[in-house]
Amino acid sequence: MEGTLRTILSKLWDYQAAILEIARLNKALKTYPESIRTLETEIKTIEKKLTKTKTELDENKDTQKKREEYLEMCKTNLEKYESDLMEVTNQKDYSAVLNEIDYAKKEIHNTEEELIKLFEEIEKNEKLIDEFTQVLSTKKEELDKALEDFKATNQEQIKRRDELLEVKKKLESEIPLKYLKVFYNIAKKRNGIGVATIENETCSACHMKIRPQKINEIKKHPDSLYYCENCQRILVLIPEDDNSE
Numbered sequence: 506m507e508g509t510l511r512t513i514l515s516k517l518w519d520y521q522a523a524i525l526e527i528a529r530l531n532k533a534l535k536t537y538p539e540s541i542r543t544l545e546t547e548i549k550t551i552e553k554k555l556t557k558t559k560t561e562l563d564e565n566k567d568t569q570k571k572r573e574e575y576l577e578m579c580k581t582n583l584e585k586y587e588s589d590l591m592e593v594t595n596q597k598d599y600s601a602v603l604n605e606i607d608y609a610k611k612e613i614h615n616t617e618e619e620l621i622k623l624f625e626e627i628e629k630n631e632k633l634i635d636e637f638t639q640v641l642s643t644k645k646e647e648l649d650k651a652l653e654d655f656k657a658t659n660q661e662q663i664k665r666r667d668e669l670l671e672v673k674k675k676l677e678s679e680i681p682l683k684y685l686k687v688f689y690n691i692a693k694k695r696n697g698i699g700v701a702t703i704e705n706e707t708c709s710a711c712h713m714k715i716r717p718q719k720i721n722e723i724k725k726h727p728d729s730l731y732y733c734e735n736c737q738r739i740l741v742l743i744p745e746d747d748n749s750e
């Protein structure tokens with residue numbers, strides 16, 4: 506059978522192409538697009554800010570509650586002292602109660618001021634929470650869309666890879682084990698490339714010139730294995746232009 510080895514080598518060439526493309530697709534499938542990573546980082550940052558603001562809001566509301574209780578207490582005290590004032594009989598008690606009244610009024614004033622500031626802080630917190638929540642929801646929608654696109658692209662790539670895995674399996678059953686072993690021995694040492702073609706009289710893998718006598722020899726003896734003298738890879742003559750010669 507003329508050209509048997511040549512057919513095997515041609516299949517080995519297709520086999521190598523399938524392996525390389527499968528590896529490329531597997532790598533692409535594992536590589537997360539930059540845009541998705543950026544979105545994920547942005548979302549994390551906003552989530553952190555949102556959590557921080559929510560904690561601040563809780564603390565402010567807690568303080569507000571305590572200050573309101575204190576204000577109520579001061580007001581009750583003030584009422585009590587004011588009614589006490591009616592009942593004191595001596596100057597000493599009178600000025601003592603007056604002092605208490607002064608103090609209560611000052612505390613009421615200060616606490617009211619404090620409550621106004623707290624109220625403003627709370628409003629600010631709530632506004633920020635609204636803003637962050639809105640941005641977060643927009644960013645999450647963007648991320649969902651990006652992930653969907655990524656999945657769609659992945660699905661195409663997975664389909665292509667699975668087809669190639671079938672091609673690889675079929676070729677493995679067609680190429681004699683002996684040649685597969687030779688191929689893998691070379692490929693292992695040479696970046697996964699065990700076979701090279703001859704293009705413009707050069708080796709397609711290492712780009713070194715191949716002697717014309719050697720090319721003639723390869724053409725004359727299609728049933729012998731030939732190796733590139735420079736990179737030691739198996740040389741394949743792809744019989745694409747057989748008729749035009």
Ligand SMILES: [Zn+2]
Binds near residue numbers: 708709712733736738
């Ligand atoms: Zn070479």
